[in-house]
Amino acid sequence: MPSHDSGRPGEILLVGGGHSHVIVLRELGLRPLAGARLTIVSIAARTPYSGMLPGYVAGHYDFDQVHIDLLRLAAFAGARFVADEVIGIDRGARLAHCRSGRSLPWDLLSINVGSTPRIDLGGTGAAHVVPVKPISGFNQRWLALLQRARLLAAAGSAAAQPLTIAVVGGGAAGVELLLAMQYRLQQEFATLRADPERLRWHLLTRDADILPTHSRTVRQQFRRVLAARGVQLHLAAAVDDAGAGWLQWQGTNGAGRLAADEVVWVTRASGAPWLRDSGLAVDDDGFLCVGETLQVADEAHIFAAGDCASMIDHPREKAGVFAVRMGRPLAGNLRRAVAGGKLIHFRPQRRWLALISTGDRCAVASRGTFLAAGRWVWHWKDWIDRRFMRLFADLPGGSA
């Protein structure tokens, strides 16, 4: 265990209840760590599993099915759970400062706080869009939108105005979220016998195509789906301002503007500002630079995993699948660091199975040149996702 000038007992502090830390807690619960005190601090006691989030929005899962109970998991791991938001760290004093004013000590620190959507809008533009992260904030806005759509649908022809929803960001998360929202709202309209044509959908991306990190066949498949669902696609459209009920963009074909009742922001992400302010090594996007041991560059006592970490020698896109894969090596290295052992090296896979749902209980699977689509793919994805969630619901020795 790293010694600390104060001589206090070994403190391991996990910051953020992300996909890597839930695996760490499970691992440390299965094989308890001797000689150290474990604390996890996270904003909320329920942490969302991103793979099932679009399914929640589409109405296929309820809130509990897509959230992991950190309180219960922490108890399983013998860890203290603190509900708070870390807003800065003092590396010299080895303290993490929280929004509530409290400070948490650490001898070993591990950071798994995800990413923050980058909203590069001038003036007050950012106040008029709904960022998808933090998910808890997005969920509140989504529930409000759902209610608004229901009222509009229930008003029937007395309120014939359309409801226009724009999603900014053409990556997998943006496309998947739009299709999930559309499916759900159309179901609500159908239930209330309202005309779904009153729902209008726009997807905007600054890139020349949607899903730029996916294969050509995946892109074609989703362009077809979006066209069939009546989604207006705005490619090479860089949104640069938004206000109450509108947004505007600059594009290769000139500037554009559209009226939108809700603008959901799912663009390229960056690291939380406090990571940069901490003086730790960060890349151009503000993500912590980590080596194969998952230690932050030049920091023996600070680890990072998931979206907030960029592996210096193995750059990968931001995806929950990598955050999950980092969990076990991270747990192993925290254990070795406490015991003073040699750390192991982790190399993320180069090719991975991407499973993107189309909202309607169908999904597209791709890996390299392999592509499969349909209802059975959704059932396969559903099986994988439920199996993952059971890891935290069916804890050995605990009741679900």
Ligand SMILES: Cc1cc2nc3c(=O)[nH]c(=O)nc-3n(C[C@H](O)[C@H](O)[C@H](O)COP(=O)(O)OP(=O)(O)OC[C@H]3O[C@@H](n4cnc5c(N)ncnc54)[C@H](O)[C@@H]3O)c2cc1C
């Ligand atoms: C709609 C949508 C769908 C997606 N679908 C998929 C998918 O199917 N497959 C896939 O691989 N990826 C998917 N992604 C990407 C995926 O969400 C991220 O890559 C993944 O969540 C990263 O996990 P993480 O553990 O790094 O962070 P997160 O999952 O964001 O977890 C971070 C945790 O830390 C907490 N936290 C944050 N800041 C602080 C702080 N300062 N102090 C304390 N706690 C803090 C948060 O409350 C949260 O619990 C999707 C993303 C979105 C938006």
